[in-house]
Amino acid sequence: MKKIFFPFVLCFSINAVAQSEGYWQQRADYKMEVTMDVKSYQYSGKQELLYTNNSNDTLKRVYYHLYNNAFQPGSEMDARLQSIPDPDGRMVTKVKNAEGKDINKSRIAQLKPNEIGFLKISNFKQDGILATTKEVGTILEVDLAQPLLPGKSTLLTLDFNGQVPVQIRRSGRNNKEGVELSMAQWYPKMAEFDFEGWHANPYIAREFHGVWSNYDVKITIDKNYVLGGTGYLQNKNEIGHGYADDGVTVSIPKKQKTLTWHFLAPNVHDFTWAADKEYLHDKLVTEEGVTLHFLYKNNPKIIENWKKAQGYTAEILKFFNAMVGKYPYEQYSVIQGGDGGMEYAMCTLVLGEGELNGFIGLIAHEFGHSWFQQVLAINESKHGWMDEGFTSFIEDTVMNHFAEKKAANPYAGAYKSYFDLVKSGKEQPLSTHSDRFDLNRSYSVSSYSKGELFLSQLIYLIGEDNLMKTLRRFYEEFKFKHPTPNDIKRTAERISGAHLDWYLTDWTQTTNTIDYGISEVVTSETAQTKITLERIGRMPMPIDLLVEYTDGSKESFYIPLRMMHFEKENPTPEISRTVLTNWAWAFPNYSFTLAKPKSSIKKITIDPTGLMADVKKENNTFAQ
Numbered sequence: 001m002k003k004i005f006f007p008f009v010l011c012f013s014i015n016a017v018a019q020s021e022g023y024w025q026q027r028a029d030y031k032m033e034v035t036m037d038v039k040s041y042q043y044s045g046k047q048e049l050l051y052t053n054n055s056n057d058t059l060k061r062v063y064y065h066l067y068n069n070a071f072q073p074g075s076e077m078d079a080r081l082q083s084i085p086d087p088d089g090r091m092v093t094k095v096k097n098a099e100g101k102d103i104n105k106s107r108i109a110q111l112k113p114n115e116i117g118f119l120k121i122s123n124f125k126q127d128g129i130l131a132t133t134k135e136v137g138t139i140l141e142v143d144l145a146q147p148l149l150p151g152k153s154t155l156l157t158l159d160f161n162g163q164v165p166v167q168i169r170r171s172g173r174n175n176k177e178g179v180e181l182s183m184a185q186w187y188p189k190m191a192e193f194d195f196e197g198w199h200a201n202p203y204i205a206r207e208f209h210g211v212w213s214n215y216d217v218k219i220t221i222d223k224n225y226v227l228g229g230t231g232y233l234q235n236k237n238e239i240g241h242g243y244a245d246d247g248v249t250v251s252i253p254k255k256q257k258t259l260t261w262h263f264l265a266p267n268v269h270d271f272t273w274a275a276d277k278e279y280l281h282d283k284l285v286t287e288e289g290v291t292l293h294f295l296y297k298n299n300p301k302i303i304e305n306w307k308k309a310q311g312y313t314a315e316i317l318k319f320f321n322a323m324v325g326k327y328p329y330e331q332y333s334v335i336q337g338g339d340g341g342m343e344y345a346m347c348t349l350v351l352g353e354g355e356l357n358g359f360i361g362l363i364a365h366e367f368g369h370s371w372f373q374q375v376l377a378i379n380e381s382k383h384g385w386m387d388e389g390f391t392s393f394i395e396d397t398v399m400n401h402f403a404e405k406k407a408a409n410p411y412a413g414a415y416k417s418y419f420d421l422v423k424s425g426k427e428q429p430l431s432t433h434s435d436r437f438d439l440n441r442s443y444s445v446s447s448y449s450k451g452e453l454f455l456s457q458l459i460y461l462i463g464e465d466n467l468m469k470t471l472r473r474f475y476e477e478f479k480f481k482h483p484t485p486n487d488i489k490r491t492a493e494r495i496s497g498a499h500l501d502w503y504l505t506d507w508t509q510t511t512n513t514i515d516y517g518i519s520e521v522v523t524s525e526t527a528q529t530k531i532t533l534e535r536i537g538r539m540p541m542p543i544d545l546l547v548e549y550t551d552g553s554k555e556s557f558y559i560p561l562r563m564m565h566f567e568k569e570n571p572t573p574e575i576s577r578t579v580l581t582n583w584a585w586a587f588p589n590y591s592f593t594l595a596k597p598k599s600s601i602k603k604i605t606i607d608p609t610g611l612m613a614d615v616k617k618e619n620n621t622f623a624q
Helices: 007-017 076-083 303-323 356-368 380-402 412-424 440-462 464-478 485-496 501-509
Strands: 027-037 042-052 059-065 092-096 102-106 118-126 132-136 139-148 153-163 181-183 192-194 197-199 213-222 226-229 258-268 273-276 279-285 291-297 331-336 341-344 347-350 516-523 529-535 543-549 554-559 577-579 589-594 601-606 621-623
Touching (some): 118 132, 226 279, 347 356, 380 440, 529 601
Parallel strands (some): 291 331
Antiparallel strands (some): 529 589
16 A cells, blocks of 8 residues: 655644544545546546544445535435425526426436536455445445454545536536536545444535545646646646746647646645636735635626735635634635535635625635634534534624724624524524425524524623633634534633533524513612513523613623523623622522612613524613
8 A cells, every 4th residue: 555645744644643532533545636528527537545444443334425426317416406495596497387387496407418417436446456336326335345443544446437517506517607617526535434423424405524634636637727726736837827936937838738737735624626717816925824826717897806805815814813723724715616605625616706895705704614614624414503603703703803884793694694583483403414404594594693693692601702712722622623512612611611511402402592581670668679580481591781870870780690600701891790699590580679769770781782692682671
């Protein structure tokens, strides 16, 4: 066996294999040589995969993803489009039924043989010995020729042939903005095996989980195409197309029909690329030494926005580095392609048209995934709310940083979306598998908005300073690993000292809602005022209460939640705060007394910041 070696990324490898006690993760290092026929949109390749079994299990079978097979009539993805009430609008077309009514028809169902996607495997060997394979939809089952023992490695080799589908979702050819090749989920990819077992999920609609890997990839394609994607280009002075070193002129002989692009990508869990004959290519080296690449169509309508977005992208990198932790790679590419915006290792594929502010927000979100998913490799299929929600949180934070007028609550949009979902009665727990939501809308609002609120409410629970410390420690301790929901919860507990298991359980594993109200404000004969609060929703919370008086003065009150065993620092030190006796969940009501008459009170407000996701705001205030 010949082991692929990446001498320039030794520091990454050491970090990745430095396992904490009891923790392990598999390793899959790829070497691929691929030739693309740009006329037929078919490609062929060879793959060598050095697979290391760091588990305590003896593996007799392994599984590969064959994502391209989803883009065929009759696939599970096609069936899902035809059965879900609100299919992704990008993946369906409107047609008339027999009654003349508009109905959605799956675009996949309409693909012709030369338009479908496929990935076919042959000549599969383990250490030179033929192994038995079986294609099951988008999964390849492989019965190994020899069992793979714990702590051992094996070399898995195969040949593959693929066809790039007409662009339907994320990957494909000739998207609506004219980008010719968006090569995402394009190669045979080893499925993840971890402490929960195999994650050989069919490709139905969304989300991925991958093995930490080094990639050595050579792509041979028509010389007129410009490529961008994952990895460091090794032969840039042979390729040109804007990649060559300053002062180096690259001249390709006219007789030469193709170029071979050679990429190395250290310690990533996927490899993506895109190509087009009309790509413009700009580079920007940031203060941090990271080279940003921008590849976009030579379309006069979009060039100005792509130029303006480059400085913002550098600022986004700087902001996220300070907020979460240092981006660990030497480059990042923003590439026009795909069908909206999708994150990949060291790059994103985004649609490139539209107004500037929305475009910057799209880049901020997809670049944010470089922290929450591409470095913190969360299992998106099971915990999409951590991936999408946490990224939405830092996106909204940085966009508020850019805004001329700062919002008091930068996450207000996520709260509104969540409240609307609750009112619809269509909410499902965040612990629902990403493919198992009844509605696409329920998945989207849950993962993006309710997932974002998991972090914004931690500001309410433990304070903003503790939340930011939690993010930075979470990133530092779990980068190049596969963190779970319990890991972010435990990190927040270690930082703050608060008990938060109740929060993780109620917010992510149930659809319990938060609803507190002011039920009574009464002045006694002694001119004191008794304030009574009630817990109406199932989910508990500590309570911040603001009292405003008719003379213009204010004071706040904090009611700790007993099961938290924690007292938050005063978030508004300019306002005098009184810490009251804790409130236990089993008691639906809570009362305390003010040493002032009711007539002196102008207004009482539960949670004046709006960071607690109380679903019925109208009972949160008392005013007279």
